[in-house]
Amino acid sequence: MYAILLAPASNRVYAGESGELVAAELSVLLSAVDRDPGPIRPLELAGVGYLALDLPPDPVVDRELGRASAVLAAYEQVGDLLRPVPIERPDRFDDDLVTIPKYPGKTNEQFTRLLVNVTLAARRAPRLGPASILDPMSGRGTTLSTAWILGHHGYGVESDPKAVEAQAAFLRTYLRRKRIKHRLTTTPVRRDGRSLGRRLDAEVQPPQAGPGGADSTHGGPALELTVFTGDTRDTAFLYGKRTFDAVVTDAPYGIVHGSAHRESGASARAGKHGKASRDRSAADLLAEAIPIWAGLLRPGGALGLSWNTYGLRREDLADIARRAGLEPQDGDPYLRFGHRVDASIHRDVFVAVAPLR
Ligand SMILES: C[S@@+](CC[C@H](N)C(=O)[O-])C[C@H]1O[C@@H](n2cnc3c(N)ncnc32)[C@H](O)[C@@H]1O
Incomplete structure (x- = not known):
């Protein structure tokens, strides 16, 4: 399972809803590369909010996470611990x-x-x-x-x-x-x-x-x-x-x-x-x-x-x-x-x- 940490929203309008919007975005992105993400849901670990994605570690998923609009970091849940996943960003310019x-x-x-x-x-x-x-x-x-x-x-x-x-x-x-x-x-x-x-x-x-x-x-x-x-x-x-x-x-x-x-x-x-x-x-x-x-x-x-x-x-x-x-x-x-x-x-x-x- 992936635990996905979102980047802070870039303005107030977006802040409250960015979790749901990024979850819907990831559903579209992952379905397009033939990965069935199932429901992507909010998850809280030690007081920090994440999105939980029930897919096994996969470079194709890592690439789509890097493309998404507001993913700051991603982790694989291993027992009680989170192992950082190197997400691959397509970015060719600084933001x-x-x-x-x-x-x-x-x-x-x-x-x-x-x-x-x-x-x-x-x-x-x-x-x-x-x-x-x-x-x-x-x-x-x-x-x-x-x-x-x-x-x-x-x-x-x-x-x-x-x-x-x-x-x-x-x-x-x-x-x-x-x-x-x-x-x-x-x-x-x-x-x-x-x-x-x-x-x-x-x-x-x-x-x-x-x-x-x-x-x-x-x-x-x-x-x-x-x-x-x-x-x-x-x-x-x-x-x-x-x-x-x-x-x-x-x-x-x-x-x-x-x-x-x-x-x-x-x-x-x-x-x-x-x-x-x-x-x-x-x-x-x-x-x-x-x-x-x-x-x-x-x-x-x-x-x-x-x-x-x-x-x-x-x-x-x-x-x-x-x-x-x-x-x-x-x-x-x-x-x-x-x-x-x-x-x-x-x-x-x-x-x-x-x-x-
Ligand atoms: C919501 S804004 C888009 C803003 C843009 N995405 C940005 O971040 O700069 C809509 C734009 O449509 C332009 N617009 C409105 N009517 C238009 C028309 N008939 N033809 C071309 N542009 C039009 C407006 O001048 C405005 O810049």
């Missing part, structure tokens, strides 16, 4: 890449890692090597930096140009200060002589090798990041023919505002959304955006999003996803991620998979 930026509207970084993990684990027949993760409402980039930490490429679209500027400024300073080999540019995007906004492009040679890599100066394959300013409903237009292994996003929690760029530039091309795309509820935005995101997934790829259930019921979200050709994951561990954020936000996680064809 300060996601913990340093602090701003209103930021998605909690532990929760973001959970969302990325659960979405990637839901994929059918995932390919080896770095995955391409799209956050089509990427804010200042918590999902995209989490993608880098976990050894994946990050791609974004964000309607607030100031958020993208702030992300570029932070990454530039961070990578320089840490002397991490990189290339980073921000350039205007123009189509047919019209300005559509800007794009941030970066490529980085991660400083840490991740599992199996011995040489800390060669952290495995280089990782990419691109973010376009613009409306999420224009993602297919902005990325051309590109497809992604996963779409992961923390949806807006209240009224959302139509993007200026969509109103002027891309809306002419986008036709029916054009004029109607000013202020709208997050639910309306998701209803329009999910079919577009679904079309950007590779066969077997997965969509994972967190949203406020007070604005949109899970069943309605599942209907939208089904109509877009996705298969909602509505089994047990996937229904255990709901948690209170504040009086007006009850956040939940929704995962759906693109068929293999």
